[in-house]
Amino acid sequence: MTSIAMIEAAAERLAPVVRRTPLLSSDWIDEIAGRRVFVKAECLQHTGSFKFRGAWSCLSSLDAGLRARGVLAYSSGNHAQGVARAARIFGVPAVIIMPRDAPALKIANTRAMGAEVVLYDRATESREEIGATISAERGLTLVRPYDDAQVIAGQGTAGLEIAEQAAEAGVTAADVLVCCGGGGLTSGIAVALADRAPGLRVRPCEPEGFDDATRSLAAGKRLANPALSGSICDAILTPSPGEITFPLLARHCGPGLAVSDEEALTAVALAWSRMKLVLEPGGAVALAAALFHGDKIEGDSVIAVASGGNVDAEVFRRALDHAPN
Amino acid sequence: MTSIAMIEAAAERLAPVVRRTPLLSSDWIDEIAGRRVFVKAECLQHTGSFKFRGAWSCLSSLDAGLRARGVLAYSSGNHAQGVARAARIFGVPAVIIMPRDAPALKIANTRAMGAEVVLYDRATESREEIGATISAERGLTLVRPYDDAQVIAGQGTAGLEIAEQAAEAGVTAADVLVCCGGGGLTSGIAVALADRAPGLRVRPCEPEGFDDATRSLAAGKRLANPALSGSICDAILTPSPGEITFPLLARHCGPGLAVSDEEALTAVALAWSRMKLVLEPGGAVALAAALFHGDKIEGDSVIAVASGGNVDAEVFRRALDHAPN
Incomplete structure (x- = not known):
């Protein structure tokens, strides 16, 4: 706690x-x-x-070896930007899972901040499943938005x-x-x-x-x-x-x-x-x-x-x- | 200088x-x-x-007796607000001379900041003449916007x-x-x-x-x-x-x-x-x-x-x- x-x-x-x-x-x-x-x-x-405060706090508290493999977040908004910027400063990969119908500007902004954006279909796909698969393959750490x-x-x-x-x-x-x-x-x-x-x-x-x-x-x-x-x-x-x-x-x-x-x-x-x-x-x-x-x-x-x-x-x-x- | x-x-x-x-x-x-x-x-x-910086600097440098009589400015914009707020904090009168066709919101805002607004007609009146008359009557000090x-x-x-x-x-x-x-x-x-x-x-x-x-x-x-x-x-x-x-x-x-x-x-x-x-x-x-x-x-x-x-x-x-x- x-x-x-x-x-x-x-x-x-x-x-x-x-x-x-x-x-x-x-x-x-x-x-x-x-x-x-x-x-x-x-x-x-x-x-x-x-x-950005919470994202930096989380990334900076990770074991360096784990952090180097990269981080993952589910977000189309402020949390995504915070995680993407923290990862970019650390020079580690960030994968952001966003709904395909998110505003184009938000997707473009997240990409421009150096993150890899993975889009999913809200109606037919589960972001958790997609995230779990990518995380397992690449050893990414999930950065939760609040919990x-x-x-x-x-x-x-x-x-x-x-x-x-x-x-x-x-x-x-x-x-x-x-x-x-x-x-x-x-x-x-x-x-x-x-x-x-x-x-x-x-x-x-x-x-x-x-x-x-x-x-x-x-x-x-x-x-x-x-x-x-x-x-x-x-x-x-x-x-x-x-x-x-x-x-x-x-x-x-x-x-x-x-x-x-x-x-x-x-x-x-x-x-x-x-x-x-x-x-x-x-x-x-x-x-x-x-x-x-x-x-x-x-x-x-x-x-x-x-x-x-x-x-x-x-x-x-x-x-x-x-x-x- | x-x-x-x-x-x-x-x-x-x-x-x-x-x-x-x-x-x-x-x-x-x-x-x-x-x-x-x-x-x-x-x-x-x-x-x-x-x-507000310049207005406060000017008002705070005045002789207290002179300042107490009040200040005058010609402005429909940022200078008017700076002078009005400085005068209000000092508790001295501020007269702001504004054109009658200034936006209603600016006139209202300047009044709401405690200033007395005197309106003039740009086409037929001289703001300097109006200001000189009021200043002479009431002993107001002119606060210039930059000079x-x-x-x-x-x-x-x-x-x-x-x-x-x-x-x-x-x-x-x-x-x-x-x-x-x-x-x-x-x-x-x-x-x-x-x-x-x-x-x-x-x-x-x-x-x-x-x-x-x-x-x-x-x-x-x-x-x-x-x-x-x-x-x-x-x-x-x-x-x-x-x-x-x-x-x-x-x-x-x-x-x-x-x-x-x-x-x-x-x-x-x-x-x-x-x-x-x-x-x-x-x-x-x-x-x-x-x-x-x-x-x-x-x-x-x-x-x-x-x-x-x-x-x-x-x-x-x-x-x-x-x-x-």
Whole structure:
């Protein structure tokens, strides 16, 4: 299970390659939210999301001989980019298994980052079978998107930074809102803050209808979402909290919050207009919760993690319809 | 004339209120440019542009009694916001004189920042006459957008940060591309770097057809632009280099660079896609020069200042048409 010591060790391994992302704020955002809002801008991380932290943590913790054979990931999104970039820096092969109907730009981008992309047909093929066959043949190590102690430790390094940056800003007690899919980022930050800044309480933020973490925390057991698609916040739609992440969430987190797609798009528009940050909808749910669900938040200040900014132009245009004018 | 000592003094006054903006990079941008590109993200500065630095420097250098009477600025853009925010923090009145046909959002935003907005008719009224009348009645101090030694000193604090951040990144010799209107930012950074990092050479970047600084440097005297409008890079369209800024530019800067509106819009799109930064076209001309005029740039690395991100949704939509797909 991921401990503060593992997160500290990951932070040492990440130091030469990771970007310490800024903690930003805006008078305009504060005014809408009715309290001070600090945004941890992980969209400015290499590859445009926090995922590079966990990928680097995982790859850098592997035995060198094993790592040299290469790594494998299932993803069409942020995790794929994080793994591909980490593998490229290490100079080891990365195989990314992506659905054949993934956006052409995502496939091209992943290839351009040096990864080998293997496409599969969602309707007729199993990515796990394809991955297992390739892994067995080539001795690749699977890098899981969240249910891996070293991946969680890598994401937790963002929590170490939040603890330091909040202290610099004079914030010692606040809710820390985190965009939550499988819970890797949320649980990693929660473990870090429980040790370094116990006055900062992590709360997972999710899209309405896909609030598995929120319901699971309330029920005290892992519950699943009824569907796997149907929100614009595609980056954080996962079946349920992870086996490894959920116990950490249950131990450390406050109640979850859920936002609508419209609220997420409006948060994207406000981050664009008022903070000059590009967010994807799934990376804006925590900011949306800070902006539009303030009645469920405690304290004079709140910290929202903006977890990613890899968004298509079409979706971004929709968000711009929500910009102030 | 602005000296390094004035910039250092301004930096001390700015420290409690200014944001130290990050120096960012992207593998994708490097690949297009054919060298390492570092982007000084002044779009993340308070008010969305570097202008807050100069405004704060000017207001904080005023005699307290004079400052308490208030300040005045002519601007419908970034300078207005910088002055308004600085005045609000000091708790002193700010009068901003804006054309009646300025975008409603800009007028509303300036008012929302606590400034008193006085509108005038471009066709029938003189803003200088209106400003002179109000100033005389109320004892307001005019804050010039660039031709003021303390304003230049404030903008120069960005140069101190660039010197430190470039050294941290191991860059000791490079061209530093700066979006140039009247030359306040460009000359301030140039003075700072001449002292702190003489291997970093500042070069003004401008829109094609509005390359007064470039032509003036080549001619050794201040030359004017043939027009005052006609580029999408509205934030940096000025009649000519300033009386105070030009001698500094002439002493310290390398040759200027000019980019087309299409190149500026493409740079906006690439900053959105690859760096998760929101830039306005005028704030993207330096990045555009790095991306598309590399043949005129020396060295393995280049630093581009992204000077602002206050852009309308309509213009941003145009830029998104230039995004990779």
